[in-house]
Amino acid sequence: MPIIDVRNLGKTYRTIEKEGGVKGAVKALFRPQYREKVAVHDLNFQIDAGEIVGYIGVNGAGKSTTIKMLTGILYPTTGSISVLGHDPQRERVANARNIGVVFGQRSQLWWDLALIESLNLVANIYEVEPSRYKQLLSHFAEVLELDEILKTPIRSMSLGQKMRAELAATFIHEPKVVYLDEPTIGLDVMVKQRIREFIKDYNQTHNTTVMLTTHDLGDIEQLCSRVIIIDAGSKVYDGPLNAIKQQFGKFRTITFETNQPIVSVNLPPACEQLNLSEFSLEVRFDRSQISASQVANAVMQQLDVADFTLNEPDLESIIKHLYQNPTAYNEVGARG
Amino acid sequence: MLRYTKLYWYFVIQRFKILMEYRLNFFIGSISTVLFQGASLVALWAVLRQVPSIQGWTFEQILLIYGLLTLSKGINHLFADNLWVVGRDYIRPGQFDRFLVRPINPLFHLLADRICHDAIGDFIVGLSLVSYAMVQLQLPINLTSIGFIILMVISGGVIFIALNLITAATSFWIMDSIAVTNVVFHTNEFAQYPLTFYHRSIGMVLTWLIPYGFASYYPASYLLGHEIGWMAWLAPVVALVCITIAYKGWLLGLRNYGSTGS
Numbered sequence: 001m002p003i004i005d006v007r008n009l010g011k012t013y014r015t016i017e018k019e020g021g022v023k024g025a026v027k028a029l030f031r032p033q034y035r036e037k038v039a040v041h042d043l044n045f046q047i048d049a050g051e052i053v054g055y056i057g058v059n060g061a062g063k064s065t066t067i068k069m070l071t072g073i074l075y076p077t078t079g080s081i082s083v084l085g086h087d088p089q090r091e092r093v094a095n096a097r098n099i100g101v102v103f104g105q106r107s108q109l110w111w112d113l114a115l116i117e118s119l120n121l122v123a124n125i126y127e128v129e130p131s132r133y134k135q136l137l138s139h140f141a142e143v144l145e146l147d148e149i150l151k152t153p154i155r156s157m158s159l160g161q162k163m164r165a166e167l168a169a170t171f172i173h174e175p176k177v178v179y180l181d182e183p184t185i186g187l188d189v190m191v192k193q194r195i196r197e198f199i200k201d202y203n204q205t206h207n208t209t210v211m212l213t214t215h216d217l218g219d220i221e222q223l224c225s226r227v228i229i230i231d232a233g234s235k236v237y238d239g240p241l242n243a244i245k246q247q248f249g250k251f252r253t254i255t256f257e258t259n260q261p262i263v264s265v266n267l268p269p270a271c272e273q274l275n276l277s278e279f280s281l282e283v284r285f286d287r288s289q290i291s292a293s294q295v296a297n298a299v300m301q302q303l304d305v306a307d308f309t310l311n312e313p314d315l316e317s318i319i320k321h322l323y324q325n326p327t328a329y330n331e332v333g334a335r336g
Numbered sequence: 337m338l339r340y341t342k343l344y345w346y347f348v349i350q351r352f353k354i355l356m357e358y359r360l361n362f363f364i365g366s367i368s369t370v371l372f373q374g375a376s377l378v379a380l381w382a383v384l385r386q387v388p389s390i391q392g393w394t395f396e397q398i399l400l401i402y403g404l405l406t407l408s409k410g411i412n413h414l415f416a417d418n419l420w421v422v423g424r425d426y427i428r429p430g431q432f433d434r435f436l437v438r439p440i441n442p443l444f445h446l447l448a449d450r451i452c453h454d455a456i457g458d459f460i461v462g463l464s465l466v467s468y469a470m471v472q473l474q475l476p477i478n479l480t481s482i483g484f485i486i487l488m489v490i491s492g493g494v495i496f497i498a499l500n501l502i503t504a505a506t507s508f509w510i511m512d513s514i515a516v517t518n519v520v521f522h523t524n525e526f527a528q529y530p531l532t533f534y535h536r537s538i539g540m541v542l543t544w545l546i547p548y549g550f551a552s553y554y555p556a557s558y559l560l561g562h563e564i565g566w567m568a569w570l571a572p573v574v575a576l577v578c579i580t581i582a583y584k585g586w587l588l589g590l591r592n593y594g595s596t597g598s
Contacts, residue, residue, distance in 0.1 A: 117350055121350055126439060
């Protein structure tokens with residue numbers, strides 16, 4: 001049985017359309033023109049225990065709206081959600097006991113309280129058993145390096161310290177399902193790495209189900225085996241991360257550096273010239289049709305090559321390609 | 337219930353720790369409430385010393401009404417002050433979301449998040465006025481009258497909270513409800529005086545629509561032995577009806593909650 005079961009989920013916002021200027025504002029006050037905006041449309045997916053799913057899409061695609069419906073913050077317009085058998089809206093309290101939520105952009109802790117006080121309060125709200133709390137606190141203090149900030153109020157913490165504090169507060173009641181909405185936004189590489197390791201480790205030791213939205217594909221590559229891509233409120237891809245990579249990974253590029261200025265070059269079939277400057281040439285080729293050595297040979301016969309590098313496609317360029325070419329989703333065989 | 341009581345107490349302790357960090361704020365808050373109340377009283381006294389009584393009401397009798405209202409207001413001030421700023425401080429900046437993902441009632445969480453110690457000023461002023469008036473008017477001070485006053489102050493406090501709750505719930509639609517709450521809340525100033533001072537319609541409004549009259553005029557009338565005093569016994573019922581309707585409005589607002597972007 002899936003842990004998270006989303007069926008035909010939809011959310012439509014109704015906003016008031018305003019014309020510009022004072023006249024428009026007054027008109028909107030007395031004769032409001034409503035405009036319906038579909039944020040999420042007919043969404044279906046199931047997530048099993050222990051999965052870490054990357055939920056990605058461009059800004060405004062409907063990621064946060066989905067997470068807010070899953071956590072019980074927003075009421076869906078259509079469809080149903082079940083998280084560990086609970087309806088997040090109708091059984092808000094029962095659902096809240098099972099879940100942990102991090103919103104990367106805002107804090108769930110008390111601005112003026114020292115971290116340890118905030119954590120005590122959270123533990124009280126979730127009724128964490130005192131001896132268990134002690135155990136977890138010392139564990140988190142170690143892996144998230146909280147010792148030096150336990151007595152610091154949230155307001156005087158750096159962004160990285162704040163996020164470590166948030167994670168401790170989110171996991172202190174040992175949630176079975178965790179939603180992370182951009183947990184690494186604005187953080188430096190070191191903190192990002194520590195946070196990823198923490199999530200991965202927690203997922204492995206507790207079999208926690210994790211749903212993660214992010215714009216940092218490093219998060220996805222290191223944490224997620226499955227990816228759901230949402231575009232304009234609809235699901236456009238749901239499948240293993242590898243499938244995207246394999247499908248789009250059939251293209252590779254080779255960059256050649258030459259000793260002499262390049263005048264012209266004839267490329268073998270299944271190759272495409274990407275960048276050409278005086279002393280360098282970048283070639284993209286389909287590796288199912290031609291091998292890297294064949295391409296290199298063909299080029300080296302024509303040019304005086306000093307050096308060349310073979311580039312594996314990275315996830316970032318693949319996703320960028322997908323975002324820019326929505327039809328490309330069909331190529332990877334969207335599931336669902 | 338026990339759980340919520342314990343949790344509430346825990347919130348209070350945390351709040352106190354924050355207050356101690358801003359000690360100056362703590363004292364300014366309490367003192368300013370006393371000063372604020374004091375200023376209104378001086379104005380009242382300045383008017384009433386010119387005449388022995390207005391429509392048969394003496395200065396001390398009006399003080400009794402005023403004092404009872406202040407005590408009820410104090411209950412609202414102490415427990416439910418966050419209702420004023422739910423739009424500005426929680427909904428607009430997106431802070432309200434965290435209340436909705438925790439395993440406790442979101443309204444409880446909102447109220448417990450900030451109990452307002454400034455209310456101490458209301459209680460000092462209210463208690464002084466009621467005791468002074470009762471002594472001057474030679475009203476009996478015994479278990480029965482004290483019990484009656486406690487019941488009335490609690491009912492009045494609940495009426496105040498209910499009216500602020502239903503106006504605060506408009507935040508879910510219009511983001512910031514301070515203006516709406518202000519309009520309704522300030523009609524309580526009519527209830528500082530006997531309702532008979534005003535046109536009948538105003539008396540009706542303050543009894544049946546915005547029933548602040550039950551926090552002041554009716555209980556005071558009962559204590560003074562006036563005929564209309566029996567109405568005071570309706571106060572607990574009115575309070576219960578108001579808070580039920582207000583909570584339903586609040587729940588409706590929650591359903592309509594749109595959160596903020598990102």
